[in-house]
Amino acid sequence: MSAAITYKKVSRRYGDVIALSETDLNIGAGQFVALVGPSGCGKTTLLRLTADLDQPSTGQVAIGDMPPAAARKQRRLGLVSQRPAVLPWKRAIDDIRFTQIATQKSGIAAEDLLRDFGLAQHEKKLPHHLSGGMLQRVNFASAIAHDPDVLLMDEPFSALDEMKREELGLWLGKVLAERPKTVLFVTHHVDEAVLLADRVLVFSASPGRIVADIPVTTPRPRTAAFRTHPEFVELTNQVRGLLFGKQEAHA
Missing domain, CATH: 3.40.50.300 (P-loop containing nucleotide triphosphate hydrolases)
Known part of the structure; x- marks a missing residue:
């Protein structure tokens, strides 16, 4: 979507x-x-x-037919930051699943995302066992795990x-x-x-x-x-x- x-x-x-x-x-x-x-x-x-994450001084922003606050509450947004926002104690697959738990949206299966992102063999690794490129792929997978618009x-x-x-x-x-x-x-x-x-x-x-x-x-x-x-x-x-x-x- x-x-x-x-x-x-x-x-x-x-x-x-x-x-x-x-x-x-x-x-x-x-x-x-x-x-x-x-x-x-x-x-x-x-x-x-x-x-x-901030409010305009003037004017309005709309995501579809709703303001950003409503879109965020409906889990329609995904955010990818400059540095991977992964949890150091969680395995790659658990980090992705954490997004789905937090948003209460099953979205896209974590196993499918890791496979599609070339990380099928790394799903049980902790962040310090992954390269920078792999971490950013996990970061991206976590951002879309709940299938935002x-x-x-x-x-x-x-x-x-x-x-x-x-x-x-x-x-x-x-x-x-x-x-x-x-x-x-x-x-x-x-x-x-x-x-x-x-x-x-x-x-x-x-x-x-x-x-x-x-x-x-x-x-x-x-x-x-x-x-x-x-x-x-x-x-x-x-x-x-x-x-x-x-x-x-x-x-």
Whole structure:
């Protein structure tokens, strides 16, 4: 399942600091939307407002036809953090099952997720026996174990080396093709955003606002070969130009 996300005149202010300028945005059900921009530009703020981890200063956020608080209570949201949020005393399979117990939703069988994620032989291992890439797969499996409509990802591969990061990015694309979700994906990595997303939202420096909404038309999932595709080269150059001021930014 997946759900649309809408933002109507949403902003966030902390005292005199405007973290996110007034924003209107529609994300279609099943879309993968990447948020890129400099640190402090409001992209993580937008994700936190969607996750009901923070409240807007103005405007409204809706997950389908309900506010984030209601969507969270109905277990319609999944969250993947920068570092694996696994419990050090639990085996991989028990960590995934813990999500299902906590949400009271059976969702997707833990055994099936581990098998599909290439971890069938590691289900009984504790976190300190798993590599960084394996831990992030367990982290992702835990986030979708209850089969949420919306997946919120805050720089999920930032702690990994470049090779493992690309490997897991391509893997994520395949997983989401098989188990579609509406995805909000925060990243500082331009290539990663264009490789994975249907749309790339480029944010300005503080006060944060969306200066470009760039569609990626090549169907997902994409392979590593997409990096040599003319669309990939054009779009990554366009995004970098917007981020580093080499092109005129258009709201």
